[in-house]
Amino acid sequence: MAIQCAIIGGSGYTGGELLRILSTHPGVEITCVTSRKYAGMPISALFPSLRGIVDINFEDYSPESLKERAQIAFTAVPHQAAMPVVRELLDAGLKVIDLSADFRLHDADVYENWYGEHSQKELLERAVYGLPEIYREKIKAAELVANPGCYPTSAILPLYPILKRGIVDSNGIIIDSKSGVSGAGRTSSSAFGYSEVNEGFKAYKVCEHRHTPEIEQELSMACGAPLTLNFTPHLVPMTRGILTTSYSKLKEDVDEQELIDILRDFYNESPFVRVLDQGLFPDCHNVRGSNFCDIGVRVCKRTNTLILISAIDNLVKGASGQAVQNMNIMEGLDETIGLQSPPLFP
Incomplete structure (x- = not known):
């Protein structure tokens, strides 16, 4: 039925x-x-x-x-x-x-x-x-699921396994995100009209975006202690997509392949997280219209910095697709049902 x-x-x-x-x-x-x-x-x-x-x-x-x-x-x-x-x-x-x-x-x-x-x-x-990759078991028994924000989804998924392993310093994390215009919703505001956005590129809600405490809450759960971070969102002239880059200081001497393996092991049973091979980095084109989150890894040895890059479609994995994924889990279905369509390209 x-x-x-x-x-x-x-x-x-x-x-x-x-x-x-x-x-x-x-x-x-x-x-x-x-x-x-x-x-x-x-x-x-x-x-x-x-x-x-x-x-x-x-x-x-x-x-x-x-x-x-x-x-x-x-x-x-x-x-x-x-x-x-x-x-x-x-x-x-x-x-x-x-x-x-x-x-x-x-x-x-x-x-x-x-x-x-x-x-x-x-x-x-x-x-x-409602982040299935982390709270799948709780979602199964839930009557009320709070579907995550789009920016938090793109920021939490790359960082959570790394913070959980204690590989990076939880102090001083910087998260830099770029979103397409659909993230503002279906609005008639002139600020999001074509002539206002086209060929532009700007930061907004600097130090005050409401998704900040959501990211901090979940990453604090990962490292087992309260953390604060810097989150800056940007508006780019595209319809869909979020590209998020995070910067954190390494506490251990680890190479990129080790970090890729840690992420792949953590998301081994998560069909919508794709951890890219060494030297490859996400592109919003490659997740457009899909429920995937692509993650790339880079270690800057010169500054001892871990750089994690992720891409999602803000309307799918960042909103409605994730909601359907949660529904599938709540109703005891395979979480991929209805979400198997590959990304649109180009």
Whole structure:
């Protein structure tokens, strides 16, 4: 029997990606897609690429109506707006995968320092951070999964195994990320229009990006002690993709092949992490449209620095693909189902 899925807030980029991926998932039936603004409108009117593929209309959100129509819901609404919705869905008996930031941080005080008031603090203990490569076993039993942010996914996956082994100094880590424009969401803001972004390249939210505490939380778990780091995001004139480069000081004399072997051993049972051969480095082109995270390794002997480079598609492994991966695990399916399509190239 197919898993009945609802998408709450389905009119944005993450909602559109969920629809695209779930529409070809052999074990899923999309039973409801909500949008306050577009209720009653055919999905294909907003996403013409799905014409003849997803032939249902957007509808108003009603948790009561979902009790008999869905087993699991993806909440793709903005942070803080997700809190009451997640509570209502859980109370209605649904499992929830939340794509906002509302349940990613374990500490409510940290959340409120970066995002604002948290109205559902009691749910934080029930939420599992949805990075399957690290928390697969917890996700299996979860009723609420907090889907990771796109930047954190690209930063945590390369660094986590290295910090866990104590190979680098946890102090002074620098993370430098570049993202395509779709990371800003489906917005009409002039700041993300073609003429504003094309041929430009800029840093933004320097020292204050809200994904910083999420990265610090998970990497602190890896090394077993609190850490702070420098994270700087950049906007580049491409539609999809994140390229992240991290710099950390080595505590041991290790060569690149040893580090590659450590990463490959850690991700041995993780089908969406590809650790590249020595001398090869990720390119966003090679993960576009896919759920892969590619990782490259370089050791600078001159400065005793480990340089890790990763690439993901911010809308897939950075959002909707990872959410489907989490759903598969929660429902006892092979985590790759619905996500086997190779990257788009060029």
